[in-house]
Amino acid sequence: MKIVRFAAEGKTRYGILNGSAIQVVEEKPFRRIVTTDKYYELKKVQLLAPCTPTKIIALGLNYHDHARELKVPVPDSPLTFLKPSTAVIGHGDNIIYPSASHRVDYEGELAVVIKKPVWRVATRDALKYVLGYTCFNDVTARDLQKKDSQWTRAKGFDTFAAVGPWIETELDLKKVEIETYLNGKLKQSGSARGLIYSIPEIINFISHVMTLLPGDIIATGTPSGVGPMYPGDTVEVKIKQIGTLRNFVVANGSKPA
Ligand code: MG
Numbered sequence: 395m396k397i398v399r400f401a402a403e404g405k406t407r408y409g410i411l412n413g414s415a416i417q418v419v420e421e422k423p424f425r426r427i428v429t430t431d432k433y434y435e436l437k438k439v440q441l442l443a444p445c446t447p448t449k450i451i452a453l454g455l456n457y458h459d460h461a462r463e464l465k466v467p468v469p470d471s472p473l474t475f476l477k478p479s480t481a482v483i484g485h486g487d488n489i490i491y492p493s494a495s496h497r498v499d500y501e502g503e504l505a506v507v508i509k510k511p512v513w514r515v516a517t518r519d520a521l522k523y524v525l526g527y528t529c530f531n532d533v534t535a536r537d538l539q540k541k542d543s544q545w546t547r548a549k550g551f552d553t554f555a556a557v558g559p560w561i562e563t564e565l566d567l568k569k570v571e572i573e574t575y576l577n578g579k580l581k582q583s584g585s586a587r588g589l590i591y592s593i594p595e596i597i598n599f600i601s602h603v604m605t606l607l608p609g610d611i612i613a614t615g616t617p618s619g620v621g622p623m624y625p626g627d628t629v630e631v632k633i634k635q636i637g638t639l640r641n642f643v644v645a646n647g648s649k650p651a
Contacts, residue, residue: 396637397423397526397561399446399484400439411436411560424509424525424608443484443557444528445507445609450477450555451600452503452532454545456615457588463618472591472599475545477532477555477613485559488644491625492551495535498643500623501616502574502582502631505530506593507561508610512601520597523606526563529631529639530613531556531574536622556629557611562636567593572617575630584617 396411397419408423409416414436420428454473455461461468483489491498509525532549533556539548570586591599596612606612623629625645632638 395526395563397444397563398559399442399444400434401442402434402439406442409434422608441485441559443482444559444561445557445611447479447482447609447611448607449479449604450481450611450613451475451604451606452477452549452613453591453596453615456590456596457584457617458590459584459588459618460616460620463620468590472596474600474603475549478550480552481550481555483553483556483641485556485639485641487556487641488553489531489533489556489623489629489641490551490553491623491643491645492535493646494547495538497535497537498623499534499536499620500574500576500581500629500631501532501534501620502572503530503532503613503616504570504572504586504633505557506597506612506614508606508608508612511605511607512597513605515598515601517594517598520594520601523597524593525608526561527565527570527633527636528557528561528611529559529572529633529636530611531629531631531639531641532613532616534620536620555611555613556631556639556641558639559637565635570633570635573632574619575632576621576623577628581621582617582619584619586614588617589614
């Protein structure tokens with residue numbers, strides 16, 4: 395099932411996407427899903443980021459090949475950092491190139507959306523707390539990441555967390571292939587089988603640090619092939635079982651949507 399969040403007729407709603415039709419659901423789709431008999435056509439609505447996280451927890455260096463390309467050792471426990479909720483944008487939105495950076499990279503990732511509050515969960519129970527999965531672009535000011543010992547600035551600019559286009563609730567994690575395209579050219583290609591820490595292990599680890607809340611996002615890390623983007627570029631993160639998240643890079647000066 396594909397869960398969308400969208401704007402139509404001046405209101406924000408959640409719905410279930412079936413082909414090109416969206417069936418509106420009554421409330422936020424976390425606790426339960428109550429369908430209505432109201433429908434919208436996908437092409438007539440504006441898709442929004444599919445959830446509104448209180449926080450985004452991202453994994454650094456969770457693929458061996460990405461650690462190799464950055465010439466840094468693989469961490470001996472999951473390396474996590476936060477991205478602020480104000481960085482979130484949805485499918486079709488602009489990524490704003492900040493004037494403080496001269497090197498802004500794409501990082502295509504598989505993201506997990508949390509379904510219900512979770513604290514100190516065992517690895518074997520962790521997936522019960524997952525609503526579904528979506529595509530994520532962990533946009534990074536690489537020059538500032540190298541300069542600052544904390545990554546708050548490099549990872550935290552407004553528009554630096556692209557999420558969407560929707561949440562897929564059923565995913566065969568063994569068959570997830572993550573691809574990133576820049577202006578239509580394939581730049582990153584990785585399998586979620588290459589994750590150093592699995593999704594249940596990551597949820598177990600994070601939930602022993604902080605309580606995860608409905609709609610919170612875990613970005614599971616990027617495979618190799620990261621590289622720069624510039625104003626005028628179109629960037630896409632594609633996970634076949636989910637869909638394609640497309641965003642446009644624009645120069646600083648435009649206001650976030
Ligand atoms: Mg990343």
